[in-house]
Amino acid sequence: MKKNLFVAAMLLFSCSAIVNAQKLKKFGSSVEKKIGPKTIKVPYTDNISYLGYASPGNEDEVKDNKKFYYIYVWVPLAAPELGVRMVSPANGDKIKNAVKSADFDEHASTKDFFDTYITLERSDIVSADKVTTEGAKSANWVTLASNDDTSELPKQPSGSSYNSLLRYKSEVSNPTKALTAGLYRVGFTTYKRGEVKGTFLAEVAAPIKIPGVVMAKTIDELKAQMK
Template sequence: MKKTLKGIMVLGMTILSISQAEAQKLKKFGSSTEKKIGPKTVRVPYTDVVSYLGYAAQGNEDEIKDGKKFHYIYVWIPAAAPELGVRMVSPVGNMKIKNAIESQEYLDNKDSKDYFDTYITLERSDILKKEDISTEAVANANWVTLERNDDNSEMPKDPAGRKYNSLLRYKSEISDPLKALTVGLYRVGFTTYKKGQVSGTFLAEVAAPIKLPGVEMAKTIDALLEQIK
């Protein structure tokens, strides 16, 4: 009986390990363009993907908006784009991401088991030149929310087996200056769907269907300015 119980426990731990490993698998970031390959229809991968590894701590939010505790990652887009994709997964776990920007917060907490139910927004400011970027200018900028997402079935499951990670795609509307993807300062806002704490490691990616040399991502304006010098 003891051997049977032990075997059941080992099997349970093995299944849990497999489940957690599967939860960390991240497919190529597909754009809104679809292509027929035999009987299957697949998304054409984005050409340009910038990855950012971070850690969100409780009580370290940037803003409380609509009752939610929002954190921001600032993004400099150096050229007009026909489309932008944004996705976020938490926790990072054992995912291997090539050429990712690793924040110090992530490096200090990468072994953390904490994670959160991601909810993301893509926002564009009225700051169009990098020389106009400053902490004061960003605080007084006008921000337009272009798109948002809570749960996306294309994203991997979290360690609890729920598809609570987020992905959005936004196509530029050239006819509307407020909705066009122009050169300028953007930000990815993230929080949780419920009005709770945001705590855990995360991977955030911003992608485009064309090459955009010079895209930069940072958690603070000071760090962003260092990157775009």
Template sequence: MKIKLVVLSVFTFCCLFNAEAQKLKKFGSSIEKKIGPKTIKVPYTDVISYLGYAAEGTEDAVVDDKKFSYIYIWVPAVAPELGVRMLSPVAKTKVKNAISSADYTANKDSKDYFDTYITLERSTILTKEGVTVDGAKNATWTKLASNDDSSEMPKQPSGSSYNSLLRYKSELGSPTKALTVGLYRIGFTTYKTGEVKGTFLAEVAAPVKLPGVVMAKTIEDLKKEL
């Protein structure tokens, strides 16, 4: 009887852990506000969500021996700050008004996931007319920020805090690091060298409303929305 109770308790704990592991909190900015005894991060005003699936052999580039894939973003106005976070696997995480890729729809029941590592990069393309496949290929890309593990994100099914989150504040005095109008991209891979495989949720956020932000997996798809 004691053995059965122990097994039941462990099973219940695992179920609760898995449910909690996929509970995504509101995306908080770097701005903090004190409410009573607690200090909270004020949620971003503008959040765009993208649901995708990373498959073996579909990477866009190899950087420092890591297989990177990209999600492109058109930012139509000056932003004081941008936040980026990535969760894998998506599992039963609920997200409103997310862009759902065809690859995600076809693989949404997959249990595959990966140890996320993300970067935020800014290009030298500052106009919509410059957003082309050749333009993106020949542009100079500057890495603004990166993140591997974030304790602010839900834990993965393994129990490890291997999901990612970063916040980048605009450096107005720098021609390459200010968050101006232009083409940006999220780079993602795994911490360890190897294949990137699994469902993921990627979100880009700002503390102010940025009407006209477009997010897509390829330059071709991005161009269609501009």
């Protein structure tokens, strides 16, 4: 009986954690505002969401002995700041207008999750007609920011704060660090070496409305959304 109660409790905890992972607060920017005794981060005004499933063997690149996966983002105008956050696991029930990977729904009920580690990378591709699969492979990619753990996001089913969030401000005076129009990607893996397996929600946000921002797992899918 004790064993059955323990199993039931663990299942309840795991399911609760997946649900809680969807109860995200509004994605706050780096700008802070004091309201009474509290100081809050002013929410981003533009936000795009992607629901996906990562599985072993489908990584896009092995870098620094880690298996990296990429989500591509087209940003048609310069931005003062970009925010990126990732939560795993994710069931997607309360995420409106999210782009979904082809296999997300199939795995949405699973309890697989991973210790997220994210990067925001910018390429030297600044023209829409240069966005091609081969172009992305040969592009010069610069890592602007990265993050491993944050207490700003819900905890994972393990009870650890292993979800990730970063905010990057454009440095207009430095061309190599400015958020210009162009092709970006969100890279993700695990902090520790190992397999990446589980559902996830990735979001990219900006403090101003930028018409035409799209996000997809592959360049072909991205181009289809850019039309």
